Amino acid sequence: MAVRLDELLDPARAALVTCECQNGVLGEAAVFPALAEAARAAGLVRHVGELVAAARTVGVPVLHCLALRRADGLGASGNARLFAAAARTPVPLTPGSAAAAPHPGIGADPGRDLLLPRLHGLGPFQDTGLASALRNLGARTVVCVGVSLNVALLELVLGAVGAGFQVVLPRDAVAGTPPEYAEAVLRHTLALVATVTDTAAVADYWRAAGT
DSSP states (O other): OOOOHHHHTOTTTEEEEEESOBHHHHSSSOSSHHHHHHHHHHTHHHHHHHHHHHHHHTTOOEEEEEEOOOTTOTTOOOSSHHHHHHHHOSSOOOTTSTTTSBOTTTOOOTTTOEEEEESSSSSTTSSSSHHHHHHHTTOSEEEEEEEOTTTHHHHHHHHHHHTTOEEEEEGGGEEOSSHHHHHHHHHHTGGGTSEEEOHHHHHHHHHHHTO
């Protein structure tokens, strides 16, 4: 039986997780320029920022999952073409750098949000402590946003479902490349395991819950 969206978004049991929403991923200077362009075309930063603001109005925890790489590559994965490409980028996501920080259009509140960095793996469920943090926060539903539907965001959704969480996926707050492939992943894979909706439905519900 389908679960109602309002039940999934109950602020007492939901969390918002952003995936790689960083300056060096979504900004003008990006590790993968085609992905950044797809995100801009979708209005991703604006939509994710709206969701983050709405979450905070009702006390929904916000967790930012960040992909980082040390300058010396220590601890980084090297067993896939994706990792080799990231190692060659002129926009390294070095810990503490502006490129590695959350995009300013989304922002992170150090006093309220959790930042979960990783130096390796394909996505946020790879040994980052994300599942434990979500459970400790009392979350049963994870609202997943960010990039990319090609790899990291895909891993986040599948990892969350595999860990026993319900997943809500605002389709206009995620992106991948090329766009037609991203749409196919949403329709033929993620719609089978997550509740696909849009930013307005999630943000409006949380804002109404806070009044």
